[in-house]
Amino acid sequence: IAFCEVDQCPLRTRLTPPELKSFSSLTGFQTAPRDAGQFLSITTKLERALEKVAPLLREIFVDFAPFLSRTLLGSHGQELLIEGTGLVCMKSSTSVVELVMLLCSQEWQNSIQKNAGLAFIELINEGRLLCHAMKDHIVRVANEAEFILNRQRAEDVHKHAEFESNCAQYAADRREEEKMCDHLISAAKHRDHVTANQLKQKILNILTNKHGAWGTMSQSQLHDFWRLDYWEDDLRRRRRFVRNAFGSTHSDVALKSLEEYGHNDCNPETELMLEGDDDAVSLLQEKEIDNLAGPVVLSTPAQLVAPVIVARGTLSITTTEIYFEVDEDDPTFKKIDSKVLAYTEGLHGKWMFSEIRAVFSRRYLLQNTGLEVFMANRTSVMFNFLDQGTVKKVVYSLPRVGVGTSYGLPQARRISLATPRQLFKSSNMTQRWQRREISNFEYLMFLNTIAGRTYNDLNQYPVFPWVLTNYESEDLDLTLPGNFRDLSKPIGALNPKRAVFYAEHYETWEDDGTPPHHYASLYSTAASTLFWLVRIEPFTTFFLNCNNKFDHPDRTFSGIARSWRSCQRDTSDVRELIPEFYYLPEMFVNSSGYDLGVREDRTAVCDVELPVWAKKPEDFVRINRMALESEFVSCQLHQWIDLIFGYKQRGPEAIRALNVFHYLSYEGSVNLDTITDPQLRESMEAQIQSFGQAPSQLLIEPHPPRSSAMHLRIFIFVWTVLFKSLMKLGCIFQTQTGYFSNIHTWSVFSFPANNSGISKRQITDLVDQSIQINTHCFVVTADNRYILACGFWDKSFRVYSTETGKLTQIVFGHWDVVTCLARSESYIGGDCYIVSGSRDATLLLWYWSGRHHIIGDNPNNSDYPAPRAVLTGHDHEVVCVSVCAELGLVISGAKEGPCLVHTITGDLLRALEGPENCVWPRLISVSSEGHCIIYYERGHFCNFSINGKLLAQMEINDSTRAILLSSDGQNLVTGGDNGVVEVWQACDFKQLYIYPGCDAGIRAMDLSHDQRTLITGMASGSIVAFNIDFNRWHYEHQNRY
DSSP states (O other): GGGSSSSSSHHHHHHOOHHHHHTTTOOOOOOOOHHHHTTTTHHHHHHSTTTTTTHHHHHHHTTHHHHHHHHHOOOOOOOOOOOTHHHHHHOOOOHHHHHHHHHHHHHHHHHHHHHHHHHHHHHHHHHHHHHHHHHHHHHHHHHHHHHHHHHHHHHHHHHHHHHHHHHHHHHHHHHHHHHHHHHHHHHHHHHHHHHHHHHHHHOOOOOOOSTOOOOTTTTTTTTEEEOOOOOOOOTTOOEEEOTTOEEEEOOOOOOOOGGGGGOOOOOOTTTTOOOOOSSSSSOOOOOOGOOOSSSSSSEEEEEETTEEEEEEEEEEEEEEEEEEOTTTHHHHHTTTTTTTTTTTTTTTTEEEEGGGEEEEEEEEEEEEEEEEEEEEOOOOOEESSSSHHHHHHHHHOSOOOOOHHHHHHHHHHHHHOOHHHHHHHOOOOOHHHHTSOOOOHHEEEEEEEHHOTTTGGGOOOOOOOOOOOOOOSSSSOTTTTGGBOOOSSSSGGSSSHHEEEEEHHEEEEEEESSSSOBBOOSSOOOHHHHTTTTTTHHHHHHHHHSSSBBGGGGSOOOOOHHHHHHHOOOOTTTOOBOGGGGGGGHHHHHHHOOOOBTTTTOOOOOOOOOTOOOOOOOHHHHHHHHHHHHHHHHHHHHHHHHHHSSSSSSSSHHHTTTOOOOGSSTTTTTOOGGGOOOOHHHOOOOOOOOHHHOOOOOOOOOOOOOOOHHHHOOOTTOOOHHHHHHHHEEEEEEOHHHHHHHHEEEEBBBBBSSEEEEEEEEOOSBOOOTTTOOOEEEETTTTEEEEEEEEEETSEEEETTTTOEEEEEEEEEOOEEEEEEEEEEOTSSSEEEEEEEESOEEEEEEEEEEEEEESSSGGGTTOOOOOOOOOOOOOEEEEEEEEETTTTTTEEEEOOOOEEEETTTTTTEEEEEOOOOOOEEEEEEEOSSSSEEETTTTTEEEETTTSSSSEEEEEEEEEEEEEEEESSSOOOEEETTOOOOEETTTTTTEEEEEOOOOSSSSEEEEOOTTTEEEEEEETTSHHHHHHHOOOOOOOTTTOOO
């Protein structure tokens, strides 16, 4: 290469001291000591001095090879550095001498002097550019790094805060769950305590009852107190009275003076309201079952709404149950009278999901924040919540039952949350009422129920109309229109003079702060409800809780005619009636002996004075109900519905109809949640309670009228009706004395084709020889597929298939021979109750599963079913029994008396004691209408109410073997040894019809499902069918009062 040809001498001669001095400044250059250098060669000295610098220089040459190869030229123009050859050789070479020779050569010096300036300037410029670019890059990278670091710090802070929040929430949830568990344990203890007290009281009642083990026949019932039970029948009537352990005559209560009526009556619920948004507890969020360690699905503050009290507490819902635990530390709860709490159920309540039958949305204080839950035990419970959102959460946590099965609506949660107007439009009840498939009473109860009227809130109690105007005549003719009220007008506009007064009151209204109205208070308020029911518990206690005293005698409900006159003359009285006027005669009797004072005319106030045409309360209720169902009322009832529930309730039509009430009576008139001032809200709530609450408006167009009875009347006198009835009947089961069962079928124009039937089988021959076979020994299920028979020597009763005659089940439970059986009415699915009576003087209540066709609801344990209840109290063999599931009652008779009334839960209510000659009961029949007909030996009949009152009695010459009540309970059919079928009016035993006598005695009777064919089993073994028409006889006799 080029620099290898350079002579070394010029290097030594031309290298000046300053130039050499410049090399001493290179990195790593060290001058060798003089004493050491004198023994070394120049090459060795150079290598030793430049051994650290040489590699760096070589790297520089290699890296800047493109530039140096163009700029470094020798004196003759030759290239000093040839890229790709010399540089490579130099890089691979380790000789320092070659490098030194290059740097010290004249050519290098000339090239440096010629190109160094320009090169350094370019290098500096490039360095500056690189420096600026690097600076920008470094700044940008630094900024990005700082941003990333800040973001990471923020994320770290957020994650840390989130972690702390999750930890705190987890701890709070755990505390809440522990609190809830403690709450549930405490609630369970309270419920157990209440249940234990109830069982203790039940056992005590059973033992100390007149017919109990510790009772004596000399015990007097003069001091027995009774209260209205919360049990409802299918028409939502509460008619059953039970023993009242808290009853008294309230002898320490005074009467109000007239001067006290200047002050407003108390409203016990005024101070018992939810606190709204200020409540620190607030609403707990709904929890998912899968993510919840505890059993609670939903827990929320709630209020238990009961008559005259509203109790704060906590509602908890698990996957199978509802719990409510009242807050006993709440100051308002502590103020409630203990006498009222004794009549309040559900304060420590527990309800199984399997017991829930219907869920309705309800209003409370005009706010749509309530729910009413109807149970299988025919009671209901009502709750109020903070807001509508909570109501929806609760509904979706409960079973999907809708509003039940009675109204033709699907069982869905959306139905439970539907508005009253939606329920009305979707239901088939209006069409059924128009077709006269249901009664006026049932339809009015339906409208009340869906419009929010409830027994649990006295301010929203069901409302019924006055229908009669004649309460003075000795005889009441239901065919005269003058005896009926004009239902197209509100109660305040029936009297023309009062109507003028109310119209002027509306037109001359001057108060700018309140919209004009005709009436200051509603036709139904808590005060008016208690006014009507003051004589029966628990309403007596409720009345005294509100007023502290009984009303002044002149203002007490003392006479029906007087109350009618008051609501026609008194400008402050526009009260309509309550449902009890059409089914509860006990409300007119002061059975507890309250001291209600003496009127100004010196007449003592005791029982309610009845119209002259009613000899007893039962007569008034029966005739008043018949008036409600009369054709005159049926043709006008839709107009009264328009006033109360329909398009005349509000707006211009209400003004024209003189039907406008205070604006705080109407739904949607005020939103309490928008009122932040506690005192103003409390005042508003008190006004709402004072003025009453109108039902929800169900329709905004005229209600359709009921179809005319003439258009729907069946030609009841045409003989072909007999054959239509027989076609519907299908088949008859005949059981003979020797326990043979026959199945007979009908043909269209003939009676049973032969005496043997199409299927004749012997059931058994194991009957105890001492048993007298009668109708009480057999029961046929509602689907006609099974026969239950008793009287077996092994103390059992048995189930047989009617199709095959095979034994399907043997049921044991008694300690002696089973002597009688009875079946209750069946519901959807064929489920019903079976009652067995025995010589051991007890009765057992069993459950028949229509799904599994066995006694008991567990098919895996059909060999050993357990009874639902054991009924005691008899001292002798039980010979007859009847059970009514709708009323929840079992009525039984012993061979030597008496007849006892039990509930289906086993409580002994009372004994039915007839006249002296009515001692040995033999036949019993009870209807859902409350008539209990008992036949005693020697031809004596007695009709008792379900509450033990003897309503009628008669004596006939025939030895009766079978009795039967029609489905409505109004007609009694009897048959006996003389072979004559007789039809009686059940209420008073008036004879309606006598059929021609048969050639043999009658042993059994039954009615077809449509109540138009009577089937009788004869002593000769034959079967006779009669055409029977209760409607005709009812029509002929209903107007004779």
